[in-house]
Amino acid sequence: DPISQASADQRKGRCGRTSDGICIRLYAEDDFAARPAFTDPEILRTNLASVILQMTSLGLGDLAAFPFIDPPDRRSVKDGVDLLQELGAVQESGRLTPVGRRLAKLPVDPRLARMIVEADRLGCAREVLVIVAALSIQDPRERPVDARQAADEHHARFADKGSDFLTWLNLWRWLHERQAELSSNQFRKLCRAEFLNYLRVREWQDLHGQLRAVARDLGIRLGPPEAEADPDRVHTALLTGLLSHVGLKQGDTRDYLGARGTRFAIFPGSALARKPPRWVMAAELVETSRLWGRVAAAIQPEWVEPLAGHLLKRGYAEP
Numbered sequence: 001d002p003i004s005q006a007s008a009d010q011r012k013g014r015c016g017r018t019s020d021g022i023c024i025r026l027y028a029e030d031d032f033a034a035r036p037a038f039t040d041p042e043i044l045r046t047n048l049a050s051v052i053l054q055m056t057s058l059g060l061g062d063l064a065a066f067p068f069i070d071p072p073d074r075r076s077v078k079d080g081v082d083l084l085q086e087l088g089a090v091q092e093s094g095r096l097t098p099v100g101r102r103l104a105k106l107p108v109d110p111r112l113a114r115m116i117v118e119a120d121r122l123g124c125a126r127e128v129l130v131i132v133a134a135l136s137i138q139d140p141r142e143r144p145v146d147a148r149q150a151a152d153e154h155h156a157r158f159a160d161k162g163s164d165f166l167t168w169l170n171l172w173r174w175l176h177e178r179q180a181e182l183s184s185n186q187f188r189k190l191c192r193a194e195f196l197n198y199l200r201v202r203e204w205q206d207l208h209g210q211l212r213a214v215a216r217d218l219g220i221r222l223g224p225p226e227a228e229a230d231p232d233r234v235h236t237a238l239l240t241g242l243l244s245h246v247g248l249k250q251g252d253t254r255d256y257l258g259a260r261g262t263r264f265a266i267f268p269g270s271a272l273a274r275k276p277p278r279w280v281m282a283a284e285l286v287e288t289s290r291l292w293g294r295v296a297a298a299i300q301p302e303w304v305e306p307l308a309g310h311l312l313k314r315g316y317a318e319p
Contacts, residue, residue: 004039008032041070048072048080049110053089056096057104086243086311087114105218108136108211111241116211119237120220124229127169128237129215129222133208134168135283135295140200141171151195159271163297165238165283166231167271175201235281236303242281243308247293248301249278256280256293264291272296 003011008025015021025032052063060066063077084090087110089100096104099117106113112132119128143151158174160166175196179187191198215222223229239246247256247264254265254276264285266273270293272280279301282293305312 002031002035004036005032006038008035047083047109048076049083052077052080053084053096053100053104053110056090056094057101062094083244084110087111087241088310089114102218106211106214108132112136114241115238116215116220118240119234120215122229122233122237123221123223124233124237125215125220126222126225127229127234129211130172130208131165131168131234131238133204133211134172136207137203138200140197140204142195142197144195147195154194161271161275162277163231163235164270164272164295165235165297169234172204232300232303235297235299236307238297239281239299239303240307242283243304243311245282245285245293246299246304247280247282249276249280258285258293262291264293266296267292267294270294270296272298 012023015023048063055061055063055066063072063080064074081090081094084100085092087099087103088097089103089110090096099114102117103110103113106116108116112135115128115132116125119125141151141155158167158170160170178190182190188198191201212222244259247258249255250257250263255263256265256276258264262285264282266276266280266282267286277298279299280293280296281299283295284293286292286294
């Protein structure tokens with residue numbers, strides 16, 4: 001992504017930290033001169049759903065009337081409110097629902113927090129906490145340029161043909177078993193041999209531990225470790241946070257029609273890319289060469305209506 005002139009100059013300063021250096025920018029000087037002088041404040045660049053949720057829970061009033069130093073764009077505020085309504089966190093009046101009050105107490109993105117709250121109701125919180133922690137960090141699986149095929153072969157052992165979310169669970173259980181058997185140094189070497197980033201694995205484990213502690217304080221039941229939850233219940237819980245990331249396959253193409261007329265395809269690195277299912281949900285929609293759905297899973301359309309009844313538009317006519 002293009003950076004601001006101030007950000008580029010900050011990077012340039014690193015060249016001369018210990019002595020005179022040379023900075024080579026890999027873009028034209030005209031390109032540099034056309035860029036904004038300073039980086040936009042974060043509140044102008046980020047999704048405001050979490051900000052709106054926290055401000056509402058603290059009783060700070062209407063976000064549009066709040067005296068921000070750099071007021072966010074009205075469209076960003078509307079997008080944030082729309083997302084919270086999609087998650088069932090706020091009423092049309094702007095007040096928090098009981099679900100919204102629980103979401104405000106979870107220190108993760110509102111979409112992910114909604115998954116945890118629903119998982120408590122469905123009795124699959126233990127599995128969903130692992131997946132939510134994985135979605136909150138950078139992927140620990142590595143694909144070095146000079147060893148991509150070897151890395152793919154190692155990672156393929158954990159892949160689930162119908163769900164990239166269950167792939168996270170398979171990897172988590174394998175790591176848990178290996179870590180119990182090996183010393184810290186042996187486990188670090190194993191991660192390197194399996195093309196896994198050890199520091200990101202530790203970050204995943206640390207974040208999972210923090211979420212478990214918060215969930216326990218909120219009265220969320222994890223259930224016994226030996227009792228594995230039904231995958232359909234796990235996916236139903238995840239779906240509550242991804243209602244606008246659902247897609248229906250278009251004919252014989254690999255394109256999916258999503259919410260609000262968006263069109264996306266399953267990311268090539270997904271286990272579902274070779275045989276795309278009719279209905280999918282994706283953890284995120286990322287635009288590069290085109291719009292891709294990353295971390296996807298096959299779903300059943302009948303799961304959607306009970307969860308999205310407040311979003312559906314129904315029409316009635318004479319037969």
